[in-house]
Amino acid sequence: MRYRLALFDFDGTLADSYAWFLGVVNRFADEHGFRRIEEPEIETLRGQSARQVMGALGVPAWKLPRIAHQMRREMAADIGRIGLFPGMDRVLRELARQGVELAVVTSNSRENVRRVLGPENAGLIRCYACGASIFGKRPKLRAVLRDSGIPAREAIAIGDE
Secondary structure, eight states: OOSSSEEOOOOOOTTEEEEHHHHHHHHHHHTTTTOOOOOOGGGHEEEEEEEEHHHTTTGGGGGHHHHHHHHHHHHHHHHOOOOOOHHHHHHHHHHHHTTOEEEOOOOOHHHHHHHHHHHHHHHTTTEEEESSOOOHHHHHHHHHHHHTTTGGGGGEEOOOO
């Protein structure tokens, strides 16, 4: 099966933002009253989505939108410390060269995504569906599919959630 549309998650898929997250999460824990990440659980939590990590740390669901907003704002200030995973720029270029339409679906901000991608890679992305709810990206994924006119069976979602 040849896919016509590839929808990428951003944090943890295109961008290696985990080190940045680890650098701020315990400060956020102290500020917002949830459990800190301890050294032995760092690798265990690496493969989990932001929502799963926050659940493991005991963050109440009602606090998530405020914390996510604050994290996006802080990430924007630190964006120079976050880069793409090695080889992702080549992956994006090759998919685009093969005629695959590219989209990014993320709870992160469009500005953060574009700054990490850089101008060349950002220009390869047909659709940015940013600001997706931390409670799920399904509505944004459906909207991208609808707007692209590409059937779901010809699209692939690539991410950690």
